[in-house]
Amino acid sequence: MITKNQVKYIQSLGQKKPRDIENRFIAEGPKLVNELLTAENCRIVQLFALKEWRDENPNTGNLTEVIELSDAELEKISQLTTPNQVLAVIEKIQWKNDPETKGNISLVLDTIQDPGNMGTIIRLADWFGVKNIFCSADCADVYSPKVVQASMGSISRVRVEYTDILSWLKENNGVRIYAAVLDGKDITKMEKITEGIIVIGNESKGINTEMLKLANVQITIPGKGKAESLNAAVATGIILSHLV
Amino acid sequence: MITKNQVKYIQSLGQKKPRDIENRFIAEGPKLVNELLTAENCRIVQLFALKEWRDENPNTGNLTEVIELSDAELEKISQLTTPNQVLAVIEKIQWKNDPETKGNISLVLDTIQDPGNMGTIIRLADWFGVKNIFCSADCADVYSPKVVQASMGSISRVRVEYTDILSWLKENNGVRIYAAVLDGKDITKMEKITEGIIVIGNESKGINTEMLKLANVQITIPGKGKAESLNAAVATGIILSHLV
Numbered sequence: 001m002i003t004k005n006q007v008k009y010i011q012s013l014g015q016k017k018p019r020d021i022e023n024r025f026i027a028e029g030p031k032l033v034n035e036l037l038t039a040e041n042c043r044i045v046q047l048f049a050l051k052e053w054r055d056e057n058p059n060t061g062n063l064t065e066v067i068e069l070s071d072a073e074l075e076k077i078s079q080l081t082t083p084n085q086v087l088a089v090i091e092k093i094q095w096k097n098d099p100e101t102k103g104n105i106s107l108v109l110d111t112i113q114d115p116g117n118m119g120t121i122i123r124l125a126d127w128f129g130v131k132n133i134f135c136s137a138d139c140a141d142v143y144s145p146k147v148v149q150a151s152m153g154s155i156s157r158v159r160v161e162y163t164d165i166l167s168w169l170k171e172n173n174g175v176r177i178y179a180a181v182l183d184g185k186d187i188t189k190m191e192k193i194t195e196g197i198i199v200i201g202n203e204s205k206g207i208n209t210e211m212l213k214l215a216n217v218q219i220t221i222p223g224k225g226k227a228e229s230l231n232a233a234v235a236t237g238i239i240l241s242h243l244v
Numbered sequence: 245m246i247t248k249n250q251v252k253y254i255q256s257l258g259q260k261k262p263r264d265i266e267n268r269f270i271a272e273g274p275k276l277v278n279e280l281l282t283a284e285n286c287r288i289v290q291l292f293a294l295k296e297w298r299d300e301n302p303n304t305g306n307l308t309e310v311i312e313l314s315d316a317e318l319e320k321i322s323q324l325t326t327p328n329q330v331l332a333v334i335e336k337i338q339w340k341n342d343p344e345t346k347g348n349i350s351l352v353l354d355t356i357q358d359p360g361n362m363g364t365i366i367r368l369a370d371w372f373g374v375k376n377i378f379c380s381a382d383c384a385d386v387y388s389p390k391v392v393q394a395s396m397g398s399i400s401r402v403r404v405e406y407t408d409i410l411s412w413l414k415e416n417n418g419v420r421i422y423a424a425v426l427d428g429k430d431i432t433k434m435e436k437i438t439e440g441i442i443v444i445g446n447e448s449k450g451i452n453t454e455m456l457k458l459a460n461v462q463i464t465i466p467g468k469g470k471a472e473s474l475n476a477a478v479a480t481g482i483i484l485s486h487l488v
Contacts, residue, residue: 152471225374225398226401227370237482238482
């Protein structure tokens with residue numbers, strides 16, 4: 001059973017403001033929820049689950065309240081087109097220590113607004129061992145349901161910070177900045193790096209010119225065809241696969 | 245002015261069956277439509293446009309009927325969340341000659357159902373100069389509005405064929421087949437190729453086992469993190485950037 005107030009509360013977490021106030025977000029589906037249940041830095045506060053999921057997952061820890069509900073009730077709170085057994089209300093992820101750019105590869109995202117792209121980039125960062133992503137304030141919110149679902153659990157392993165990227169890049173002390181542009185150095189001919197900040201811009205507008213000035217190296221994915229640009233997530237994947 | 249029958253007709257082209265019967269599809273927005281207007285193998289039959297687009301594009305050729313409409317009318321026929329000046333009804337693209345795998349790089353897609361991924365893969369093929377994509381029958385339709393919009397004009401340069409992939413691969417005479425899997429040869433360490441058939445599978449299910457048996461080389465994108473898989477479009481981009 002779920003109360004009207006619970007329904008309202010969970011639906012509100014589809015929006016950024018309530019998520020920020022409550023410091024919580026939602027995640028759905030057995031695969032994602034089970035992965036987050038075992039993630040060290042992730043505290044699941046409430047689980048709303050069908051009986052079948054509950055029967056298969058008896059151990060959800062002492063701190064997690066589990067509420068069993070019907071298909072119809074799950075449909076009411078789900079953000080998915082096809083609700084999938086379980087929905088978790090989770091505290092925003094806690095990270096120990098400050099994110100460190102020295103000795104690491106970091107990603108900087110300038111105005112990546114599509115939640116699917118954002119989620120895919122988080123998964124890519126995870127795949128290639130990139131620990132930190134710094135986003136301009138107008139990027140999609142990492143805790144929005146679409147980003148959470150697209151990131152497939154990688155949000156518990158990759159830290160996403162929102163900041164004034166331009167000031168942040170200016171204050172960066174000595175780590176080389178690589179900016180993805182249309183006419184830079186061919187990434188397929190570059191040496192691999194173990195430290196660096198890779199800046200990815202918005203597909204249609206590219207990277208802010210002020211930011212470009214701060215870049216040490218401008219990099220490009222060479223193409224033979226006539227396509228004008230690549231999807232931002234795809235470009236990020238290709239760049240990471242060559243540089244990292 | 246647009247008639248009720250025209251509205252119905254255009255809306256019907258949102259569905260595969262009417263598209264196949266009529267041999268037509270739709271494309272929207274000035275950027276995409278203008279690109280297709282100048283594409284050699286693309287015949288635009290009708291254009292539904294706001295006055296502002298018409299004024300800026302007086303030359304649309306003799307064979308194209310142009311119908312001016314209001315914002316409200318465009319909204320009725322548009323498949324976009326934000327209708328954008330112009331909608332074109334286009335004949336399915338005509339290709340000369342049969343697609344040739346000898347001496348070329350070809351892509352094979354097994355069960356890529358997400359239209360956004362499909363469109364992105366077509367754009368990627370265009371970027372890397374891949375001319376032909378062979379799809380299993382259960383892949384997203386290249387002429388569905390979401391694929392057309394995501395492909396951004398690349399559908400006029402990259403040929404997409406639907407076929408029984410397994411039989412087709414069996415009959416392929418001697419061109420090496422590369423299959424993307426989770427534990428194959430590291431693509432970052434492979435030599436570039438100028439001929440080959442690259443098989444990309446569905447993200448969750450991977451490549452059909454019968455197809456895998458036909459592969460000459462199994463290839464993999466090495467990862468350090470814990471992410472279980474990469475988005476199919478991203479994986480295609482990374483593979484092409486290393487192999488082609």
